Amino acid sequence: MSYFVIVAGEPSGDILGSELIKALKKDYPEHRFEGIAGPEMIKSGCVPWYHVSDLSVMGIFGVLRHLPRILGIRKKLLKKISEDPPDAFIGIDYPDFNLGIEKKLKQKNIKTIHMVAPSFWAWREGRIRTIKKSVDLLLCLFPFEEELLKKHSVNTKFIGHPLAHSIAEENDMLKARRDLGIDAKTLITIMPGSRKAEINQHLDTLYEAAELIDQQSNKNNFGKIQFIVPTLFSEIEEKLKFTKPKLFEKFNFIQDSTKAISASDLVITKSGTSTLQAALHKKPMVVVYKMSNATYYFLKIFNLVKIKYAALPNILFDEEIIPELIQGNFTAKNVHQESINWLSNHERKSKLTKKFENMHKELASKSISQSVSVIIELIGPIKNTQ
Known part of the structure; x- marks a missing residue:
């Protein structure tokens, strides 16, 4: 089986993480997931080291007020990963937290996957360089993001937008x-x-x-x-x-x-x-x-x-x-x-x-389930032993 550390920092990420876990477990039910999770990810089988609410802060002053606690979580997370390296780290959105972790892990040859592209096309365009240094695979929600990132040689896969699947095409x-x-x-x-x-x-x-x-x-x-x-x-x-x-x-x-x-x-x-x-x-x-x-x-x-x-x-x-x-x-x-x-x-x-x-x-033409093949391709053959 394969072992994933997966981190969501917001409720929306918890929902996406839950869908990804279910998609990966459909073909490979023995996969192990641990990390920072909310109720949906936990229901889908993720073992929580921390709860998503531990990272949920709003605004610059909220971040500054809780910065020591967030940095403490980050330090413990990296320590835990170094003691038991996963086959891949999956960061869901929350780029200011996850990209920093992904960069450190990639330097240690741990495969890194980031889900939901940061809005590099809107502001802080320099984050493309950070993404290239931090991420082995980026799963994005909009087709234009895949096109733009591939121009910068970022391994990217458009997986559709979850809202497009949750909202019926015919509105009643x-x-x-x-x-x-x-x-x-x-x-x-x-x-x-x-x-x-x-x-x-x-x-x-x-x-x-x-x-x-x-x-x-x-x-x-x-x-x-x-x-x-x-x-x-x-x-x-x-x-x-x-x-x-x-x-x-x-x-x-x-x-x-x-x-x-x-x-x-x-x-x-x-x-x-x-x-x-x-x-x-x-x-x-x-x-x-x-x-x-x-x-x-x-x-x-x-x-x-x-x-x-x-x-x-x-x-x-x-x-x-x-x-x-x-x-x-x-x-x-x-x-x-x-x-x-x-x-x-x-x-x-x-x-x-x-x-x-x-x-x-x-x-709606793509779905999270279509990310499974590229993730498995990235991490290599499935292990048979724990």
Whole structure:
């Protein structure tokens, strides 16, 4: 059998790790997995040295506060690996932690696999050099990443995107609305973000935009209009309730983002994975993003951002197929206007749907199970003894 050390640093990595473990165990059930795992990886058979929550910190200050503990985990992890070297180390996402470990292990001739390419194409392009020095095999989620990395002689395999497999190609909007008990003619999902800083930057402007859309709903023949916000934070609901009580009556607050997107006619979302989620549901969207002025000017001055677009669908198509309202362009008036443009132009929506259908097929054309053969090829013949 083969022995793998596998490390996930976030809940999303735990899900990917679980799928990879199950895929590897399907043909080789005797494989052994140990490392840093969450509940899904543990259920799939990984023996945890640490829990994924031990590494889950957010923001630069969160990292600095927990740095001694994280460095301690890293040191113990490397010591444990040196005492019992695995056939391969698999780092899932979490590049600032995993790539450093992978570099050290590769120098010791331990095979290294990294799953989920760092966003080198967006910023910190120099990480390609780090990847080359650290990784024997990179498993990426987007086809353009495979193409770019192979140009830099990085051994890369596109394995599809898990969201493309978890979201049905045919979206049943009416069923989603029935499940939510919503009978509005027009339903708009608003996604301000999941982090406090994002919510603070986006929420007020998005509520103002919703008010403008609602005020002109009859004029634009949108009929009964409602809004839905998928969130885990009660403060988002409370803020609207006390600042705009009349508008609050038009809002629904739920936890299930998938159901909210599926039920909607339009998604207004901050830039991030939610844009891909909306695209896979074939939804028109308006993408927004605002950061602090200090951060924005720092990135601009040092030319740290290398991409033309912020939204994943635009990056994938290399054209602006959905509007992006970034920084100073993110105003209630602009969000309102872009929303009206989508809701009133059925031909434009139909063309977008076709593009998203093709994108969905491409991202679902590969799966994690197809990574098994390249992993086995990398580590060599399967051992028969422990």
